[in-house]
Amino acid sequence: MPTRRPLIAGNWKMHKTGEEAVQTVQQLKSLVADVQDVEVMVAPPFTALAPVAQALAGSTIALGGQNMHWESKGAFTGEIAPGMLVAAGCRYVIIGHSERRQFFGETDTTVNQKIRAALTADLQPVFCIGESEAQREAGQTFSVLDKQVQNGLEGLFSQDLQSLVVAYEPVWAIGTGKTATKEQAQEVHAHVRQLIADTVDKHLAETMRILYGGSVNPGNVKALMAMPDVDGALVGGASLDPETFSQLVHYQG
Ligand SMILES: O=C[C@H](O)COP(=O)(O)O
Numbered sequence: 064m065p066t067r068r069p070l071i072a073g074n075w076k077m078h079k080t081g082e083e084a085v086q087t088v089q090q091l092k093s094l095v096a097d098v099q100d101v102e103v104m105v106a107p108p109f110t111a112l113a114p115v116a117q118a119l120a121g122s123t124i125a126l127g128g129q130n131m132h133w134e135s136k137g138a139f140t141g142e143i144a145p146g147m148l149v150a151a152g153c154r155y156v157i158i159g160h161s162e163r164r165q166f167f168g169e170t171d172t173t174v175n176q177k178i179r180a181a182l183t184a185d186l187q188p189v190f191c192i193g194e195s196e197a198q199r200e201a202g203q204t205f206s207v208l209d210k211q212v213q214n215g216l217e218g219l220f221s222q223d224l225q226s227l228v229v230a231y232e233p234v235w236a237i238g239t240g241k242t243a244t245k246e247q248a249q250e251v252h253a254h255v256r257q258l259i260a261d262t263v264d265k266h267l268a269e270t271m272r273i274l275y276g277g278s279v280n281p282g283n284v285k286a287l288m289a290m291p292d293v294d295g296a297l298v299g300g301a302s303l304d305p306e307t308f309s310q311l312v313h314y315q316g
Pocket residue numbers: 074160232236237238239240276277278279297298299300301
């Protein structure tokens with residue numbers, strides 16, 4: 064069984080100016096300086112990327128973008144190109160977050176275009192999937208997730224997807240304080256891994272990291288991380304405070 068290096072990622076969403084973000088990572092850097100076996104990533108807003116990259120110089124904390132366009136340049140007012148994220152110091156990019164799907168019209172098709180563009184630019188996509196509360200209650204969780212995964216990865220093969228990270232974020236658990244139970248998370252993660260094994264490649268499925276996201280906090284992270292198919296967390300609210308985020312990174316105690 065291959066070892067998957069845990070990834071604890073902070074998605075700061077629309078929080079923090081450049082100055083506030085730099086202050087946060089300066090504290091975080093020393094708080095997690097002892098951590099070796101867990102990868103840490105922060106995804107600040109676009110305007111904070113360059114100063115945060117500078118503040119992170121010499122640290123192992125990785126930087127991520129929260130979104131990007133799939134084209135490399137052009138007349139796309141308000142958009143950011145993959146190469147711009149790379150130039151700003153990003154290694155990762157979050158793609159298809161449910162807030163992007165819900166409020167900004169992202170579809171499986173644009174998610175697929177973005178994943179392709181990220182891979183071409185050598186950015187590691189953190190590909191977000193998740194069902195709504197109504198879909199879960201209607202017993203559609205697996206069919207919704209299967210469609211998101213299959214459409215999002217359409218036309219991509221194992222050799223393209225080596226750096227892919229999947230993040231399972233049930234929409235009903237985001238920012239609500241209502242975390243999926245560790246059993247619910249494990250059930251979905253195992254299902255998604257099996258789907259990748261069946262439709263893409265078995266080895267990729269075994270090595271690919273699947274993060275859980277949705278009201279992760281210092282009180283529930285350990286139990287979630289103990290599940291065999293949970294390889295990390297994509298954290299919103301609890302990633303904004305460096306002390307709290309550091310507690311998540313130190314989930315092993
Ligand atoms: O990307 C992060 C998720 O949307 C989770 O947010 P949350 O931890 O505030 O529930």
